[in-house]
Amino acid sequence: MPGTVTVRIPTALRPQAGDQGSVAVAGASVKEALGSLTSQYPELGRRLFQSNGTDLNRFINVYVNDEDIRFLNNLDTPLNPGDELSIIPAIAGG
């Protein structure tokens, strides 16, 4: 039984997540956690993932406890109970 993790939702996606700033979901990996999030909120899933439904939209960055999942194991990054997942749109700067 996977543990519960918290997913932080950015303002731009809150209308698709019942206007919540964070959602608690179950999942032993990033893929599982986002899967249970998007089965709860299908419209959110259509924005997070590309039309193939498996790859993240390229303007979405996902962090596990402040580390970009591309430095970890991408969607297969394992999660521990209590971990915090942040969904953050890519922003330019300099």
Added chain:
Amino acid sequence: MSFVKALRCKECGAEYPIEPRTICDNDFGPVEVAYDYDAMQGKVTRRSIEAGPRSLWRYRDLLPIEGEPRVGLNSGFTPLIRADNLARELGVQELYIKDDSANYPTFSYKDRVVSVALTKAMEFGFDTVGCASTGNLAHSVSAHAAAAGLRAFVMIPHDLEEGKIVGSLVFGPRMVKIKGNYDDVNRLCSQIADKYNWAIVNVNLRPFYTEGAKTHGFEIAEQLGWRLPRHTVVPVAGGTLLPKVYKAYRELITLGLVQDNHPAMYAAQAAGCNPVVAALEEGADLFKPQKPNTIAKSIAIGNPADGYYVIKDVRQSGGYGASADDNQIIDAIKLLARTEGIFTEPAGGTTLACAIKLIESGRIPRNESICLSITGNGMKTLEVMQGQFAQSPTINAKLAEFDRVVGQIAEMAPTPRSRRLAGAPDPIG
């Protein structure tokens, strides 16, 4: 009047009204300002631009403001130098430096983007502005906000060069140093913009901010006598500048103000932070983020949000990329200073070092026009040059002592011609 039509998603084309907004609701793609180019025909001309002020605001018809410019009235219109001394060193025929190290008032290309972003912030009615910055942007936001009477919050990585910190603090912003690299700062700022009703120039004002970068390209074309360089080398950090210089070139072509010579764009990055160049070299569409490790801190962005568009534009234009290690960057800073009298920061050294590689590898032909974008000033990053030069002699104020050290000094400062690059043909012209 303005020629602005809407904000348009670069991915799906969805349109939004002109408002503080970074991304498209549908797919998170970046939104960009769309203009009515048909309405500009015959109205935005070489003559109309030349009649404008000697600042970036001479291109206001191609910028997303509605009223009069309010910020940065003296920014932009920096020198375009015909760099014949450097051209001889490199063995190329026609070389130009677009020198934003002389930009006003904070000596980097950021004075362009901030002028437009803060004018827009005032149009929107914000009283607090801010930024995530590697230093130069914080300087520019702090200075322009001080002059405009706006409150400023600047967020920077905690380990910046001292000059990069003092250069902001003197203008009186509220500064927060973030433990982490620029990408951490940036991520925090996107959360701050979410929570506080502030104009974070490179977050919720990004579509307006980035348009200001076009003026770098407009000026190159106008100062070249309304023509485009065949090859333009641009440093890449977050990925704002290169696509916007390319957009500027294409807008001038669309309006018939310059001839289309198929300008090629080249990305320059530090080897210690080269996600975009690595993707170009691997033939990949998407870059892999990196943890930066380079002296070129102003361009140490390992997760460039506009990196995708840099890759796309470089490929579409027929250009390429190169990266340079820290020693090559420092050598290039010295070379530019010795040949052209321009002291740039490591970002500028990166541009020149990469240009040298692209020339030596034959990617950029030696007989076609080349322009290098120098975007920042070396006086802000003196630390990186420490230990680079021989100790200068200290003497008593006596002519005899001076006579004694004259020969010594001549040996310490070789003439520029002594350092011709291997393989360079005889100088031309």
